[in-house]
Amino acid sequence: MSVDAKNLAGPIIRVENLVTHYGDTPILKGVSFCVDPGEIFVIIGGSGCGKTTLLKHMTGLLSPTSGKIVHDGTDITLLDEDELTRVQRNIGIAFQSGGLFNSMTVGDNVALPLREYGKVGEDLIPSLVRFKLNLVGLGAAEHLMPDELSGGMKKRAGLARAIALDPPVIYFDEPSAGLDPIMASGLDDLILNLRRLLGITFIIVTHELDSIRKISDRILMLDQGSAIFLGTLAEAESSDAPRVRQFFERRADEFIAQRGMVPGGHEEEEGAE
Amino acid sequence: MTPIRIPVPGELTQETGRALHRSAREHALQKGGVLLVDLSNTRTMDARGGAWLLTIAEWAKARGGELAWEGASGQVAEFMELVEPGLKAALRKKPRRVGLLENLGDATIRATAEVREFLNLLVDAIYWTILAPFLGRGFRWGLLLDEMHEMGVRAVRINFMMNFLLGLTIAMLSAAQLRTFGLGIYVADLVMIGFARELAAVMTAVVVAARTGAAIAAELATMKVQEEIDALRGMGLNVPQFLVAPKLLALTLVMPCLVSLGMLSGIAGGMIWGVYVLDIRPDAWLNETLGAAKLKDIFQGLFKGFFFAIVIVLIGCHNGLRVEGGSRGVGLMTTRAVVQDIFLIIVVDMMFALLFYYVVD
Structure with a gap:
């Protein structure tokens, strides 16, 4: 599947006026945006701004209070369990710390979705697993257990599992968090390669500036549950909005200690492993 | 020894890969022989097609030969570059067999270690x-x-x-x-x-x-x-x-x-x-x-x-x-x-x- 062919179609994902609550606390207060096919769409924002929550809603892991999330023409908030599962087979999710099953080898982790869903013959699965692992640079790790891998390798293995079924869309939560700069940069290259070779659309949550500068096509910035910026990297860097400028200039928040405690500033699990 | 040359069609996918695998196996690859995959006509390939190449490489290794390729360009060349280590190392290792005495000794050592841990x-x-x-x-x-x-x-x-x-x-x-x-x-x-x-x-x-x-x-x-x-x-x-x-x-x-x-x-x-x-x-x-x-x-x-x-x-x-x-x-x-x-x-x-x-x- 080539990038050009898919660009003709409309947006692959459309989020309209998404509102979510955590208990009584509002997390997202009406967020709207579109993601085009083949794009690397980056969601940024400070800790606790609702990035991870947004990602969980877009992948159908949580359901919103109101609003639409349209995947390829289907509003996933209206689907029942079975229909949602069918949509989820067409998206890959790579988790912050890999999300690998600890009781299986890396190879079996990648093979799992292929065995369960894939319309691939059993005879091709071992080669396909090795192919995907080579794509993410983990060819030698096939027979290792997840707890024998480093943090960066776990993320790569998680990515290999996410692309196992050749999904058109991959969600990636914090690809570079907790990695050294070399590893992080390698992972960015990998994302760019996969987009170019396989035409995958990436939706990435991150707050690593270097990584944003390197890979992003468009950026959505969230602050306290609202979208305060949507546009390209160049637009973001020349933006006048104080929050956006602060983010790109890496200036600390004077009230950082209080931010997590104000209503709406719900603390999420972020960053470090 | 001249390499056995097999041409790859314009698109390397699951189906064409399967056909390629079948035709490769018809050749009598000898020890030390080279199976040369000609990618000069191939414009695109996907992961499943690539996986068939790995299967072929494995088959070639098992017979003592090896797989080589030429003529890759564009997207196909990038793919091949990424999976090259996999193609080169294609043979799966067989797990080593463990004998009865080895098992017995292993079990004894582990049991003693566990008892010592418990006593501690x-x-x-x-x-x-x-x-x-x-x-x-x-x-x-x-x-x-x-x-x-x-x-x-x-x-x-x-x-x-x-x-x-x-x-x-x-x-x-x-x-x-x-x-x-x-x-x-x-x-x-x-x-x-x-x-x-x-x-x-x-x-x-x-x-x-x-x-x-x-x-x-x-x-x-x-x-x-x-x-x-x-x-x-x-x-x-x-x-x-x-x-x-x-x-x-x-x-x-x-x-x-x-x-x-x-x-x-x-x-x-x-x-x-x-x-x-x-x-x-x-x-x-x-x-x-x-x-x-x-x-x-x-x-x-x-x-x-x-x-x-x-x-x-x-x-x-x-x-x-x-x-x-x-x-x-x-x-x-x-x-x-x-x-x-x-x-x-x-x-x-x-x-x-x-x-x-x-x-x-």
Whole structure:
């Protein structure tokens, strides 16, 4: 599947006026945006701004209070369990710390979705697993257990599992968090390669500036549950909005200690492993 | 030796890859031979097509030959560059066979190591539970009450039910035999002695092993998996002191209470059967029960309960701390803890029976 062919179609994902609550606390207060096919769409924002929550809603892991999330023409908030599962087979999710099953080898982790869903013959699965692992640079790790891998390798293995079924869309939560700069940069290259070779659309949550500068096509910035910026990297860097400028200039928040405690500033699990 | 050349069509996909694999296998590839894949006409390839190339490479390796390629350009060239290490190293390693003696030796070494670990834990636990508090080296008294509540108070209902039902059952079974001789009243003696010496202690221990033993193993195993144990050690805190000692003291204090409750519940169960089914007057039944009650028997039950408590806590902690791997390891170790608990309860029970048979009685 080539990038050009898919660009003709409309947006692959459309989020309209998404509102979510955590208990009584509002997390997202009406967020709207579109993601085009083949794009690397980056969601940024400070800790606790609702990035991870947004990602969980877009992948159908949580359901919103109101609003639409349209995947390829289907509003996933209206689907029942079975229909949602069918949509989820067409998206890959790579988790912050890999999300690998600890009781299986890396190879079996990648093979799992292929065995369960894939319309691939059993005879091709071992080669396909090795192919995907080579794509993410983990060819030698096939027979290792997840707890024998480093943090960066776990993320790569998680990515290999996410692309196992050749999904058109991959969600990636914090690809570079907790990695050294070399590893992080390698992972960015990998994302760019996969987009170019396989035409995958990436939706990435991150707050690593270097990584944003390197890979992003468009950026959505969230602050306290609202979208305060949507546009390209160049637009973001020349933006006048104080929050956006602060983010790109890496200036600390004077009230950082209080931010997590104000209503709406719900603390999420972020960053470090 | 000239390489065997196979051309690849314009698009390398699952279908064309399969066909390619089939045609490659028709060639008689010899040892040292080269299978040359011609990619000069190939414009695009996908992952499944690429996977077939790996399959072909593996087949070539297995026959002592190798796979090479030429003419890749554009997207195909990038793909090939990424998977090149995979294509070069394509042969899967066969697992080494392990002989009987090797297995035996391995098992022995592991068993000895485990016993040594357990003995270490035992010594540490005894030190931090009994000696350390008197030497002023700290004991988490606050946690002790929490643990006693969790292990004791919250086990009261299930422990009552289990022993009550067992009492009822024992009364039923023995009455069927004794009433034919008109000796129904002796069921009271039987239930009293049975529960005092044996049944209350064992039944309670089984309940506690399933509740508390499993909980301890799962808690410690999860802590180990999530690196909380390492965090404790890193802070210079002692694991036996911090985690094992409060649990050990709590259960050894609570267990005699639970066993006493078990005795009362069992006797109550027996009495229900005696009064309502065997039609024996309650005061006669009670009189008979109290006549059979000997302090020596009751102490025997409580004493065993005390040792069962030690077994349950230490086996739970031991297995929890030995966990390897992730969530599956936690499940395995919890199961192992409960199985070992129940096995050791029966073994310890038997040893006490021997002791009382030859020494005390």
